[in-house]
Amino acid sequence: MSFALIFEQLLNGVQLGVMLFLLAAGLTLVLGIMNMVNLAHGSLYMIGAYFAISVGEWSGSYLLGVVAALVGTLLVGMLVEVVALRTLYQRDHLDQVLATFGLILFFNELIAILFGRFALFTSLPSYLQGHIELFSGIRYPLYRAVVIAVGLLTAVLLWYVVTRTRLGMLIRAGASNRTMVSALGVNIRLLYTVVFGFGAALAALAGLMAGQIYTVQPGMGELILIQVFVVIVIGGIGSVRGALVGALIVGIVDTMGRAFLKPMLETVISAAAANTAGPALSSMLIYLLMALVLALRPAGLFSARG
Amino acid sequence: MQRAVFWGVLILVLAALPPVASLLGQAFYIDLVRRIMIFAIAAISLNLILGYGGMVSFGHAAYLGVGGYAVAIFGFYGIDDGFLQWGTAIGASALVALAIGAVSIRTSGVYFIMITLAFTQMLYYLGISIEEYGGDDGIRIKTRSQFPLIDLGDGLQFYYLVLVLMLGALYLTHRIVNSRFGMVLRAARSNEARSRAIGFSPYLYRLAAFVIAGAMGGLAGALLANHTNYLTPDIMHWTRSGEIMFMVILGGMGTSAGPVLGSFALLLLEDILANWRDPRWIGEHWQVILGPLLVLAVLFFRRGLAGLFERRRD
Numbered sequence: 196m197s198f199a200l201i202f203e204q205l206l207n208g209v210q211l212g213v214m215l216f217l218l219a220a221g222l223t224l225v226l227g228i229m230n231m232v233n234l235a236h237g238s239l240y241m242i243g244a245y246f247a248i249s250v251g252e253w254s255g256s257y258l259l260g261v262v263a264a265l266v267g268t269l270l271v272g273m274l275v276e277v278v279a280l281r282t283l284y285q286r287d288h289l290d291q292v293l294a295t296f297g298l299i300l301f302f303n304e305l306i307a308i309l310f311g312r313f314a315l316f317t318s319l320p321s322y323l324q325g326h327i328e329l330f331s332g333i334r335y336p337l338y339r340a341v342v343i344a345v346g347l348l349t350a351v352l353l354w355y356v357v358t359r360t361r362l363g364m365l366i367r368a369g370a371s372n373r374t375m376v377s378a379l380g381v382n383i384r385l386l387y388t389v390v391f392g393f394g395a396a397l398a399a400l401a402g403l404m405a406g407q408i409y410t411v412q413p414g415m416g417e418l419i420l421i422q423v424f425v426v427i428v429i430g431g432i433g434s435v436r437g438a439l440v441g442a443l444i445v446g447i448v449d450t451m452g453r454a455f456l457k458p459m460l461e462t463v464i465s466a467a468a469a470n471t472a473g474p475a476l477s478s479m480l481i482y483l484l485m486a487l488v489l490a491l492r493p494a495g496l497f498s499a500r501g
Numbered sequence: 502m503q504r505a506v507f508w509g510v511l512i513l514v515l516a517a518l519p520p521v522a523s524l525l526g527q528a529f530y531i532d533l534v535r536r537i538m539i540f541a542i543a544a545i546s547l548n549l550i551l552g553y554g555g556m557v558s559f560g561h562a563a564y565l566g567v568g569g570y571a572v573a574i575f576g577f578y579g580i581d582d583g584f585l586q587w588g589t590a591i592g593a594s595a596l597v598a599l600a601i602g603a604v605s606i607r608t609s610g611v612y613f614i615m616i617t618l619a620f621t622q623m624l625y626y627l628g629i630s631i632e633e634y635g636g637d638d639g640i641r642i643k644t645r646s647q648f649p650l651i652d653l654g655d656g657l658q659f660y661y662l663v664l665v666l667m668l669g670a671l672y673l674t675h676r677i678v679n680s681r682f683g684m685v686l687r688a689a690r691s692n693e694a695r696s697r698a699i700g701f702s703p704y705l706y707r708l709a710a711f712v713i714a715g716a717m718g719g720l721a722g723a724l725l726a727n728h729t730n731y732l733t734p735d736i737m738h739w740t741r742s743g744e745i746m747f748m749v750i751l752g753g754m755g756t757s758a759g760p761v762l763g764s765f766a767l768l769l770l771e772d773i774l775a776n777w778r779d780p781r782w783i784g785e786h787w788q789v790i791l792g793p794l795l796v797l798a799v800l801f802f803r804r805g806l807a808g809l810f811e812r813r814r815d
Contacts, residue, residue, distance in 0.1 A: 232611055279796060288611055289557045293750055294799040296743045301792030308786050421622045421739065424615040432611060474630040482623035486604050489616065493608050 199333050204454045205447065210339045210408075212446025213346025217401035218419060219426040219438035220353055221394025227370040227433020229387055231280065232288050234295040236398055236423070237416025238302035243268040243399025244411045245306060248317045257320040264403040265396050272395020276388050284387070303413040314410040342404050349400065350439050357435055366390060370433050422449070425481050429488045431495025440496060445481050452477035507758065515664055519657055528656075535660045537768045538667045539724045544748040544760030545670045546717030551746070552754035553678050554710045555690030559614045560601065560621030561745045564594040564715045566628060566737030568722020573640045573732040583646035583653075590723035591716045597624070598715020602708045621742055628734030639733030646727055653727055663724060667761070670717055675757055677713065686710050751798060753805025762806040770794075 222236045246267040251260025279298065283291050319338055326334040357363035365386055368376045377383040402416075409415065426445050430437025457473030464472070488496065515534070522530040543565055550556045568590035575586045605616040634640050645653035653659045677683050688696040689703035696703060726732050735741070744767065752763025774787035783790060 226611060232614060282800060288614060289551075289746075289750070290799050292557065292559060292614060293743075293747060294796045296740075296747070297792045297795030297799065299792070300788040300795070304786050304789035304792065308782070308789065417739065421619060425619050428612060428615050428619065471631065471633060475627055478626035478630050479623045482619050485616070485619055489604055489608065489612075493612070495612075 208447030208450035212443040214401045216442035217397045218423045221397040223438045232291045235298040237420030239395045239398040240402040241416040243402030244406045247403035264399045268399030269392045269396040273392040276391040307413045314412040425485045431498035434497040437497030452480040538663045541761045541764040543721040544764045546714040548749045548760045550714045558617045560617035562737045562741035563621040564718025565722035567594040568719035569726035569732045572723045572726040576642045581647040583648040586646045587723045590719045594719025595716040598712045602711035625737040642730045753807030756807035759807040
């Protein structure tokens with residue numbers, strides 16, 4: 196286990212972390228402000244990925260695909276909000292879970308009809324290929340480095356919007372007391388639609404970047420969504436800061452666990468036992484972490500209302 | 502009176518189904534209804550905590566999985582004794598429910614939903630990663646659980662066993678809900694603060710109900726493994742938890758008939774859509790129809806099927 200390997204896996208963990216953050220940020224805002232559980236958030240991530248690939252292939256321009264994914268998913272998100280989700284804000288969480296579960300079935304199958312069930316692959320533009328040398332002897336794929344940079348940049352931007360702008364002020368006010376906000380004359384319905392579209396675009400950003408790292412296929416959204424739930428539970432509902440910290444923790448723990456748990460176990464128990472226990476334990480690691488955090492702080496690390 | 506008629510008709514229809522179906526040469530339906538009744542047991546157990554206890558558990562497939570794997574793993578080592586297999590299935594899923602419940606019942610609302618979902622996902626990945634028991638590909642169950650007097654290899658005997666167990670689960674739930682314990686559980690659901698004020702701390706009551714529901718779910722898992730003769734981690738997939746939840750909601754949660762009606766409604770609908778041949782694409786992509794139907798059901802069909810038959814009890 197060389198230092199270079201550990202460092203590379205650490206970066207991979209951060210890269211997974213920023214992807215989780217992009218999804219968790221939108222989801223936690225929707226949860227915190229509208230008090231709405233949206234399982235279909237993963238579908239928006241999937242839609243973003245498919246927009247990016249199909250428009251990118253069709254036009255031959257990667258950047259056009261990126262723009263189409265962001266704008267297209269933003270519009271799809273706002274449409275879904277107006278058509279289906281808006282009526283659910285007044286309902287209890289159970290109804291929200293069930294209705295958005297129905298939406299997931301619909302979107303996954305719709306994508307399967309349009310693009311088939313098989314995984315899609317796409318190549319990167321030449322300027323995103325290759326490796327960069329971080330410091331002597333440690334090379335890292337350029338694309339993954341870009342993903343990390345974009346994710347962290349978005350985090351800073353989001354922090355700025357939420358804490359320093361008028362829109363962010365309304366968002367925070369909406370999270371703490373929505374009746375008061377609407378009593379003060381703010382169009383809360385419009386605010387909700389904007390926040391939802393915003394969250395959808397963030398999910399699309401994660402989705403379009405995921406296209407070259409993970410497989411793009413129907414149902415891809417739900418695989419990551421459940422990890423995003425773990426992030427939100429750890430970070431605390433409604434807190435963007437919590438989402439960032441939680442996402443980085445989950446990303447790093449998961450990646451490091453998969454890479455190093457088995458060799459570490461081999462030093463303690465027999466190789467055969469480690470061979471079985473290693474993968475089993477590493478896939479359970481983030482859930483055990485979640486249980487630990489909950490046992491200590493039931494409302495998560497950074498509760499928005501705490 | 503109405504209730505007695507309803508239950509009488511239901512039992513009669515289910516009991517008469519196998520001879521009628523084989524007379525009509527449609528033996529396939531015996532299999533289908535057996536599967537539906539197994540899921541009904543799972544839905545009945547979820548209804549205990551969801552409908553009466555107000556705990557929105559999005560992880561009920563976990564207990565199906567634990568129960569199923571108890572049967573499969575014993576079978577893998579050549580141990581076919583039914584009492585041992587099913588006893589372990591029930592015991593192990595009760596233990597898993599105790600562990601999951603102990604952590605998740607401390608929380609409520611959205612946290613509870615996400616945590617139960619996450620723990621189930623954890624077990625799902627555990628199932629995938631243990632190569633010894635088939636991992637992703639699953640594990641074949643060579644012989645069904647062996648009991649004295651009853652032969653599960655015989656489709657009819659198995660059918661009637663499942664029917665009896667389903668009725669047993671209904672009766673047990675009925676007794677629990679109407680006992681003093683069930684009163685506290687329902688009181689905590691309708692008003693937690695008030696039930697605390699009169700001296701009941703809901704935590705232990707909820708946890709006990711959660712464990713009972715888990716044990717019943719484990720039994721359903723053991724039955725399901727015997728029904729399919731094959732077990733993959735997909736039995737614990739999160740969409741399975743969602744399906745069981747939908748059975749409870751479609752049927753009408755917090756009603757005794759609800760879970761049974763709901764599992765028949767959902768699984769028959771799935772079966773009809775999946776076998777749709779004209780036009781063909783519906784059969785291939787039936788979920789694109791089912792999804793919006795479910796959304797509409799949630800939006801406009803709040804009381805569920807049982808709402809048509811009986812009053813909701815609170």
